[in-house]
Amino acid sequence: xxxxxxxxAVLAGIGxxxxxxxxxxxxxxxxxxxxxxxxxxxxxxxxxxxLLLQVNTTLTVFVVSSALAVLLLLLRRQGTLSSDALLGxxxxxxxxxxxxxxxxxxxxxxxxxxxxxxxxxxxxxxxLLLIYGGGALVLLVLAWIWRPLxxxxxxxxxxxxxxxxxxxxxxxFTLLLAGVIAIAMKxxxxxxxxxxxxxxxxxxxxxxSGPEVMAVxxxxxxxxxxxxxxxxxxxxxxxxxxxxxxxxxxxxxxSLAPWERLLAKRGLKRSTNP
Amino acid sequence: xxxxxxxxxxGQDRQAPLVRLERAGVSSGGRWLVRGVDLSVSxxxxxxxIGPNGSGxxxxxxxxxxxxxxxEGKAERKRGLKVGYVPQxxxxxxxxxxxxxxxxxLTVKLSDAQIHAALERTGAAHLMRAEVRHLSGGELQRVLLxxxxxxxxxxxxxxxxxxxxxxxGEIAIYELISRLRTELGCGVLMISHDLHVVMAxxxxxxxLNGHVCCRGTPxxxxxxxxxxxxxxxRAGAGIAVYQHHHDHVHLPDGRxxxxxxxxxxxxxxxxxxxxxxxxxxxxxxxxxxAHAHGEGCGHDHVHDHNHGHAHDHSHTHSGEAVKETTDxx
Numbered sequence: 001x002x003x004x005x006x007x008x009a010v011l012a013g014i015g016x017x018x019x020x021x022x023x024x025x026x027x028x029x030x031x032x033x034x035x036x037x038x039x040x041x042x043x044x045x046x047x048x049x050x051l052l053l054q055v056n057t058t059l060t061v062f063v064v065s066s067a068l069a070v071l072l073l074l075l076r077r078q079g080t081l082s083s084d085a086l087l088g089x090x091x092x093x094x095x096x097x098x099x100x101x102x103x104x105x106x107x108x109x110x111x112x113x114x115x116x117x118x119x120x121x122x123x124x125x126x127x128l129l130l131i132y133g134g135g136a137l138v139l140l141v142l143a144w145i146w147r148p149l150x151x152x153x154x155x156x157x158x159x160x161x162x163x164x165x166x167x168x169x170x171x172x173f174t175l176l177l178a179g180v181i182a183i184a185m186k187x188x189x190x191x192x193x194x195x196x197x198x199x200x201x202x203x204x205x206x207x208x209s210g211p212e213v214m215a216v217x218x219x220x221x222x223x224x225x226x227x228x229x230x231x232x233x234x235x236x237x238x239x240x241x242x243x244x245x246x247x248x249x250x251x252x253x254x255s256l257a258p259w260e261r262l263l264a265k266r267g268l269k270r271s272t273n274p
Numbered sequence: 275x276x277x278x279x280x281x282x283x284x285g286q287d288r289q290a291p292l293v294r295l296e297r298a299g300v301s302s303g304g305r306w307l308v309r310g311v312d313l314s315v316s317x318x319x320x321x322x323x324i325g326p327n328g329s330g331x332x333x334x335x336x337x338x339x340x341x342x343x344x345x346e347g348k349a350e351r352k353r354g355l356k357v358g359y360v361p362q363x364x365x366x367x368x369x370x371x372x373x374x375x376x377x378x379x380l381t382v383k384l385s386d387a388q389i390h391a392a393l394e395r396t397g398a399a400h401l402m403r404a405e406v407r408h409l410s411g412g413e414l415q416r417v418l419l420x421x422x423x424x425x426x427x428x429x430x431x432x433x434x435x436x437x438x439x440x441x442x443g444e445i446a447i448y449e450l451i452s453r454l455r456t457e458l459g460c461g462v463l464m465i466s467h468d469l470h471v472v473m474a475x476x477x478x479x480x481x482l483n484g485h486v487c488c489r490g491t492p493x494x495x496x497x498x499x500x501x502x503x504x505x506x507x508r509a510g511a512g513i514a515v516y517q518h519h520h521d522h523v524h525l526p527d528g529r530x531x532x533x534x535x536x537x538x539x540x541x542x543x544x545x546x547x548x549x550x551x552x553x554x555x556x557x558x559x560x561x562x563x564a565h566a567h568g569e570g571c572g573h574d575h576v577h578d579h580n581h582g583h584a585h586d587h588s589h590t591h592s593g594e595a596v597k598e599t600t601d602x603x
Contacts, residue, residue: 028369151380154366161339161359161431162381208371 005121006234012123013226013244015131016184016196019138021219023180024201025211026173029153033198034084035072038091039174040181040193042068044098047115047185051108052101058130058182065178068094073171095190118189118241120230127186134183138176145169150211188241199248200225203255221251291316292355292429292461293338298347300333307333310347310485315429315461320452322464322492325482326504331465332362334482335431338463355429358422362433362465364414366407374401374409378421392424393417396450411438415447423454430454432464 027036046064050057068090075086102110111119123131142149151159152166159166184193200222201214208214228251229244236243291314299309308330315321315338323331336342337349339359366372378389393399398416401409409417415435422430435451436444455462464476479495481487481504488500495501 029367031367147381147383154370154372154377154380155361155364157336157341158359158361158364159381160341161336161361162357164381202369205369205371210371210373210376214371 005123006230008123008125008128009120009240010227010230012128012131012187013120013230014223015128015135016180016187017200017222017226018219019135019180020184020197021200021204021217021222022139022142022215023173023177024197024199024222025204025215025218026149026153027177027194027197028201028205029211033194034087034091035174036177036181036194036197038072038087038094039065039069039178040185040190041091041098042094043181043185043190043193044115045094045101046098046182048098048101048105051105051110058134058185061185062178062182065181066175069174069178070171073167073174113239114189115185116189116191117239118185118187118192120187120240120244123186131183131187134179138179138183141172142176145172149173188244192241192245195245195248196222196225199245199252203248203252206255221255222248225251290352292352293463294348294350295334295338295344296348296350298334298337298344298349300330300337300342301345306484308482308484311337311480311482312486313338313463313480315463317428317461318455318459319478320455320462320464320476321478321480322466322476323480323482324466324495325487329483330485331482332433335433335463335465339431352428356425356427358425358427358430358460360415360418360422360430360432360435362437364406364418368407370407372406374398374404374406374417377406377417378424380421382425384424388424392420395423395454396420397446412440412443415439419447419450423458426458426460428460430458430460430462432462434465436466 027033042065043061046061047057049064050060053060072086072090099112102108102112114122148159148164148166149169149172151162151164152169156166180197181190181193184196188196201218203221204214204217207217225248226244229247230240232238232247233240233243294314295311298311300307301309311330311334313321313323313334323334325331333342337344338351339357340349340351343349374393375386375389378384378392384392390399390402393402393416396416396419398413398420401413401417404413406414406417415438419432419435422432430451432451436447439447451462451464454460476492478489479492480489481495481498481501483504487504488495488498490498
């Protein structure tokens with residue numbers, strides 16, 4: 001069954017979507033979309049480094065993204081720059097430096113588009129093993145820190161007052177994020193990872209009554225987007241990574257309109273009228 | 275450091291403080307947010323921090339909680355201290371689906387029964403299924419308080435627990451806090467910028483303005499020169515040191531309006547005597563406070579009638595109130 005490249009692609013996409021759902025919820029709740037962007041752009045730098053040093057790409061991407069994350073946390077604590085400007089600065093610098101480094105390595109033939117937008121159809125068995133093994137590890141750790149991380153998300157002071165160490169769970173969470181970026185890069189590429197994290201989570205919001213429910217629904221919607229996007233790309237011969245994101249976007253739009261009255265929920269009026 | 279600083283519970287066997295700040299201060303960006311704060315909260319004691327905006331009340335509380343590390347001085351907490359915290363602000367973004375029930379179990383796992391019991395205590399049980407961001411100001415405060423007490427904390431830290439609550443709700447919440455203190459035996463550190471209602475159950479008021487301006491019992495602080503300077507004389511004159519039963523009101527001119535609407539020159543009569551059956555405590559503390567308020571306490575008899583209710587925790591104040599009343603006469 002795994003011999004078919006398309007089956008492997010679907011499995012890989014589902015694996016990533018399952019992990020991206022809960023993490024994406026936290027990104028949405030904590031308003032960290034730009035932060036995720038920065039880490040994933042830093043992944044390109046990781047790829048360049050791994051080619052230069054000839055070491056495992058996934059591992060290097062994870063290390064570089066983690067280092068970037070820790071740097072960001074430290075800079076933010078100093079509070080010299082607004083975190084928005086800081087993230088913009090680092091995000092695009094990391095992307096640009098990565099591209100420049102790759103350009104310097106003239107001896108390497110690199111599929112740049114594959115890096116930027118993903119190459120899910122080229123996923124092999126080893127990649128699958130990495131996605132499911134790494135993904136399971138990420139989810140396990142997330143489950144372990146779920147309550148303190150959620151408490152620190154709702155109110156860091158309250159969490160700290162009642163015996164939780166917000167900085168520690170924040171750090172663990174950022175490392176998990178770096179891990180997801182490392183394993184998801186092949187599926188959707190560095191430019192679109194954040195989309196796979198955020199869009200299913202945002203779509204899940206209006207269908208959820210609680211944070212845990214929202215995490216599960218985000219995972220399921222992400223899987224739906226992967227399947228729909230891949231079949232769409234097969235049908236219309238479109239690039240697979242972007243197709244998945246377009247499918248996720250369609251799911252988000254569907255999640256917007258009719259459910260409000262059906263589930264008697266309120267609160268999203270802002271996003272329907274700009 | 276005068277006798278006014280003696281905590282009201284000094285007559286009792288003091289337990290080790292739950293939390294203590296010693297000459298603690300926090301500086302940020304080369305500026306002192308607050309400096310030289312000494313405070314301690316013991317089990318069963320209510321300490322209230324008051325002061326204008328930006329006077330360092332929340333900062334002091336955060337030092338006590340360990341959220342902020344003091345830049346100078348010391349902050350000590352009892353080992354294994356269980357804390358319930360009501361933060362000043364709680365903004366829940368619309369992206370976050372959060373019901374009251376889930377919010378209650380924010381930092382620890384709780385059973386539905388525990389959640390219900392805690393909400394019941396603060397009169398918010400009907401809100402269990404509500405979304406936190408749809409709560410009104412008063413409802414949110416009740417839920418926050420319920421969440422803080424759900425784990426039977428050793429120390430409750432309440433940062434403006436009555437904000438957004440109307441006057442009668444405010445009194446109900448203060449009553450609740452003082453009842454919880456008795457029932458749970460916890461220490462309470464409370465912050466308020468609202469001086470109109472300072473709870474009489476407060477054992478010690480610490481008035482902050484970047485540093486400790488003055489401290490003492492509520493009635494002593496409301497008359498202290500530093501307090502009057504900080505908040506103006508009108509604040510001192512109009513301040514109502516809240517007592518539990520409003521069977522009469524003290525008018526600004528010193529006369530008394532009773533519950534039935536009649537106005538008399540003073541509140542003489544049966545309800546102004548020392549609380550029956552509390553004589554022991556009354557005399558005890560009355561004599562203690564007679565010294566404590568010996569000087570600088572020309573009370574204008576604007577407050578303090580604590581009669582007819584037999585809460586344990588109010589004994590010390592009953593005594594004090596009676597003594598001050600007599601002073602004024």
